[in-house]
Amino acid sequence: MTSILVTTHAITGHLRYATPLVRELVVAGHDVLWYTGRAFEPLVVGTGARFAPMTTRAGADAGARDALQSAPDRAGGVGGYGTTVLEVFVRPVEAFVADIDELIDSFAPEVVVSDHSFLAGMFAAERRNIPLVAFSTSALHVSSVDTAPYGTGLPPARGPLGRARNRLLYQLVRRVVMRDPQREATRIRAALGLRPLPGFFFSWPQQIVDRYIQSSIPEFEYPRRDLPDSVVFCGPTRLEGLDDWKEPAWWGRIAQARATGRPVVFVTQGTAATDPLDLLLPTINGLAAEEVLVVATSGGRDPQEVLPADRRPPNLVLEPYIPFTEVLPHVDLMVTNGGFGGVQTALAQGVPLVAVGDSEDHMENNARVRWSGAGLWLRKERQTAEQMRDAVHTVLTRPAYRARARELMTAYARFPDGARAATRVVLDAATARRRGAH
Incomplete structure (x- = not known):
């Protein structure tokens, strides 16, 4: 049995990726202690792990997710990360470390x-x-x-x-756009007695890691000649569903549509950027007169509030x-705001995509959808029905x-169980005789 400490931000998406692992x-049979926000205790306990809460001293609980959603510069891009990165991902580090030090003892x-951002x-x-x-x-969050x-x-x-362009952009991001988070992160390392690190x-x-688990496949990622040896592609982990979910009464409409040649379009609003005016309602309205079946989710909102039944x-x-x-x-196309897990799951099933928006980390996920040839990226957050x-x-x-989505499906098939592959990576690191052994 191996004793394993898991540490994650108190952000729903980050915990969802850790849960299968x-x-x-x-x-x-391993002893797992999971440190995260108090609001997520039921999720942690549900995995069988022991729960260690962030303390009041750390000043964070589930609020990190709220900060991500309410950040004034949520519009997207590197500039859109600036304030959020500083306040959510960098400033609380010292208090979190104090918590974790006690857990280590x-x-x-x-x-x-x-998680890669914690x-x-x-x-x-x-x-x-x-x-x-x-x-x-x-x-993949690796500079190159x-x-x-x-x-x-x-x-x-x-x-x-191209390489000159990249060097210039890295300098701009590090010294201008992310200047304050860079300075604060550098200060924190010094305060913790850690050696200075070069670069962004x-x-x-x-x-600093022994292994970096990338829950994807190489074919979905940009080629990098300088990819660190620590990066291990494990394929996507199976996102957890609701334990009590059962096929609803209308489920047979999917098979009926496909049997008659009508495409099935799945539309997901996501769980963070949940304004239905951005993606959900424009897609519904745009396809209302088309010969397709639209299966849509409201991001957890009451569907009756999003669109009353008599107006659907x-x-x-x-x-x-x-x-x-x-x-x-069972679908022919997914319309998504670009959540990483959803994109990976769709491509693993050979489903092409229409990806919308550039908020949060969705910009990079959606850019890879376009680059890979498996779908379109509509960069503006809010689209019209016609678009x-x-x-x-x-x-x-x-x-x-x-065709490209099908090619990627074949590539994903080489990684049939991301959680099991990631588990092997963790245990290999735990049994290494010295730090840095590969």
């Missing part, structure tokens, strides 16, 4: 597993020379001479001019939630999108 570790973990978990493990594994909750900075949504650029602080995890077009089914793993094997209708029509009628 933690459950797999517990089932395998009492629990004595043999390995620390941290600097406190990584810094605490580094200070104690404990094997460290990070797991990603988004598109071949790529623009994370958050710009720019595709890779080849050749000397977004890239520091790759310099006859080709629409609207639910608060449908597990991706249940619906995606959504035209985008859906384009992807449905041009075989290249589905």
Whole structure:
């Protein structure tokens, strides 16, 4: 049995990516202690792990998620991350480390597993020379001479001019856009007695971890000649659904539509950026007169409040939630705001995409959808009904999108169980004889 300390931000999406891994570790008989916000205790306990709450001293609970949603500069892009990154991801680090230090003293973990943006978990493990594994909750967050900075949504650029572009953009991001978070992160490392690290602080995890689990496949990622050896592609973990979810009474409409040649379009509003005027209602309105079946989720909102039943077009089914793993094997296209897990799950099923928006980390996920050739990216957060209708029509009628999604499905099939693969990575790191062994 291995003692494993898991540390995550108190943000729903970050916990969702950790849940399958933690459950797999517990089932395998390991002792897992999970440090996160108090609001998530039921989720943690449900995995079989023990729960360690963030303290009042750390000044964070489930509020990190609220900060992400209410940040005044939520509009997207690198600039859109500035204030949020400083206040949510950097400033609380020292208080989190104080919490984690006490857990290390009492629990004595043999390995620390941290979400890729939770600097406190990584810094605490580094200070104690404990094997460290990070797991990603988004598109690959690794700086490279071949790529623009994370958050710009720019595709890779080849050749000397492209590399010059990338160098310039990294300097701009580090010294201007992310100047304050960079300075604060540098100050915190010094205050914690840690060695200075070169480069942009977004890239520091790759310099200190033993392994970096990327819950995706190489074919979905930009090529990088300088990809660190620590990065391990494990494929997507199976996103957890509701334990009591059952097929609703209307479920047979999906099979009926496909049997008659009507495409099935799945529309997901997401769980963070949930304004139905951005994506959900424009898509519903744009497809109302089309020969398709629209299966849509409202991001947890009451469907009756989003669109009363007497105003819904006859080709629409609207639910608060449908597990991706249940619906995606039966659809022809997914319309999404670009959540990482949803995009991965869709492509693993060979489903092409219409991706909308550039808020939060969705910009980078959506940019890879376009770059991979598996779908369209409509960059503006709010689209018109006509724009959504035209985008859906384009992807449905041009075989290249589905063909590329099918190619990626074959690539994803090489990674049939992301949680089990990630578990092996964690246990390998825990049994390494010395830090840095690969």
